Amino acid sequence: MAPKFEWWAKGNNRKGTPVVVKMENPNNWSMVELESPSEQDFLVEGRREKSRNKNARQLTWVLLLKAHRAAGCLTSLGSALIALGTAVRRRIAAGRTDTEISSSSSSTSSSPAVIIKSKPRFLYTCLKVFLLLSLMLLAFETAAYFKGWQHFEAPKLQLQLPYGFFDWVYTHWVLLRVGYLAPPLQFLADACIVLFLIQSLDRLILCLGCFWIRFKKIKPVPKTPISDLESGCFLPMVLVQIPMCNEKEVYQQSIAAVCNLDWPKTKILIQILDDSDDPITQSLIKEEVHKWQKQGARIVYRHRVNREGYKAGNLKSAMNCSYVKDYEFVAIFDADFQPLPDFLKKTIPHFKDNEELGLVQARWSFVNKEENLLTRLQNINLAFHFEVEQQVNSVFLNFFGFNGTAGVWRIKALEDSGGWLERTTVEDMDIAVRAHLHGWKFIFLNDVECICELPESYEAYRKQQHRWHSGPMQLFRLCLPAVIKSKISIGKKFNLIFLFFLLRKLILPFYSFTLFCIILPMTMFVPEAELPAWVVCYIPATMSFLNILPAPKSFPFIVPYLLFENTMSVTKFNAMVSGLFQLGSAYEWVVTKKSGRSSEGDLAALVENEGGKKTKHQRGVSAPETEAEKKAQKKSANKKTKKKHNRIYMKELSLAFLLLTAATRSLLSAQGIHFYFLLFQGISFLLVGLDLIGEQVE
Secondary structure, eight states: OOOOOHHHHHHOOOOSOOOEEEEEETTEEEEEOOOOOOHHHHHHHHHHHHHHHHHHHHHHHHHHHHHHHHHHHHHHHHHHHHHHHHHHHHHHHHOEEHHHHHHHHHHHOOOTTOOOOOOOOHHHHHHHHHHHHHHHHHHHHHHHHHTTOOSOOHHHHHHSOOOSHHHHHHHHHHHHIIIIIHHHHHHHHHHHHHHHHHHHHHHHHHHHHHHHHHHHTOOOOOSSOHHHHHHTSSOOOEEEEEEESSOTTTHHHHHHHHHTOSSOGGGEEEEEEEOOOOHHHHHHHHHHHHHHHHTTOOEEEEEOSSOTTHHHHHHHHHHTSGGGGGOSEEEEOOTTOEEOTTHHHHHGGGGTTOTTEEEEEEEEEETTTTSSHHHHHHHHHHHHIIIIIIHHHHHHHSOOOOOSSSEEEEHHHHHHTTOOOOSSSOHHHHHHHHHHHTTOEEEEEEEEEEEEOOOOBHHHHHHHHHHHHHHHHHHHHHHHHHHHHSOSOHHHHHIIIIIIIIIIIIIHHHHHHIIIIIIHHHHHHSTTSOOOHIIIIIHHHHHHHHHHTTSGGGGGGHHHHHHHHHHHHHHHHHHHHHHHHTOGGGGOOOOOOOOOHHHHHHHHHHHHHHTTOOSSOOTTOOOSOOHHHHHHHHHHHHSOOOOOBOEEOHHHHHHHHHHHHHHHHHHHHTOHHHHHHHHHHHHHHHHHHTTOSBBOBO
16 A cells, blocks of 8 residues: 655645656666646746846846947047057158268267267168068968968978969979078077077076075175274375266256265366367356356366367377376266265275275166156166176275266276277277276265166167167177186186176177177078077066066066067167277267266255255255256247157068068968967057157257
């Protein structure tokens, strides 16, 4: 008799057929419950239908809202692109090419401040020819792609019969690539990769040395404490020199800063070495010097009629003064540098009881490092240079390149090394190398900073970098025999020749330009030669990460920094070749344009601290305007304001279109990482070529 499940039925109000037994196999049976729909189910279903209709209406409104937002974004993006295109067109129309500027400057400039020789156009001609060939090959490869020629190998091509003239031409082009073009291109690529790896290893070792210095807290400590200076036990005679040339934007704060150095007035003499050819600038500087003389500062003004030898000739002429023999040390500052009052008290004590020490170099700090993208990228480079390169070489080798300013020399070391020479455009590196060969040691103080400013326009930065990269190659040619014949150790000779000159001054700009701007685009048109992805992306990204470590606030700019460094490689490569082979602009010297930013912060601080009352001369702030200053201001106010314009750089533009053409070709081969690198690098060259980075120039 079947059991009754009344207790279960009472607890369950669901209606329907209770049980159906399925017995396909006596040993394997299952029980399934079947239900008929209840009234409650009909109510729930109605609610679901209403909610479904409501959800559908809500979804429709959401989609319409998103479509409206997308349309708004597209509209704003379109207007932004139109505005960008208009700005670019306006800048191009108002801009002048670098070739036009160089020719006009060479024909009309009579100022001795800038001597411009005819620049070598060989590189630009080669780039134009290369660009033309790449455009022709892109059209040819595109036509072949649409005809079905994709990823064929040479053995298969030899077995195939051509269907027409185009197929016959493309077949022989591929065979030419495989047999004759790819092997030498691959060999050159492999050679550049080896140089790239060596330079990356050198960069890694420098970073490890910097980490070790920080971990061990290694820091140069003077044998004579500052207390001995205050007691008068060690207060040597110090000569301070400020060489300048037509730098009326910054002369006031530099003169005021050195006149406020905390050093006994009887133990210091300041030389203002003016090479200006502008009469107004000369009178302004003279008035500033006379003003400080009246206030008790020991300061003299020197002006050269003939600007022979540029900065080196200026310093050499000043050192020939008869009173220099009374001084033991000389501190050198460029016109835009503002040392703190305790600068000498932090540097001079290191010379006490250290007769082998010839130079104490301080670090630079920049008042306008956040002015624009260009100054931010410069700050990354120079932060690595001082924090890593200068500090590591100082601690482990006692040698580094003198930075030309913000340093204190022992005058005996300068005289023993032959003094200042005008044979190159890097007189600071020249004297440092010769002093090193004579056994003098150097110290770099990373915690002693001197305020200065960075070039804010690409034109000024480009000129500066050209001089900084052509000069070392001139010096390498001239001093190589002296290095080989010197009595320093083999290890120091190896460091000086291979690391200091060849690897960091020659190999670095060579492979940067050749590998990423020439070989990489060529491999897109000759795909049989390959560059691995780790060469194109991973190692450069790692090196950029290491370079940016000393400036951690600049991490958001790591990608622009990587692209901009490759963009600058064309200028550095051109300068390196010019200096090495004495071509064209090897001896071109252009004074870096200053904007006077370093005085604005001091004026603001003066207003905040004194409420407009000038009770004491602040660092970098001059006294009330002199008569010469008032005349200069009236004259400048009467003059018509100079318009700012852009300069169009043809080599950078040629490389931009070359890289963008290669990026388009890489799409046919489906090379992802290469395409993105070429695309963004081409855009970077395009922005720089149109002078859309940094401030405009007058």
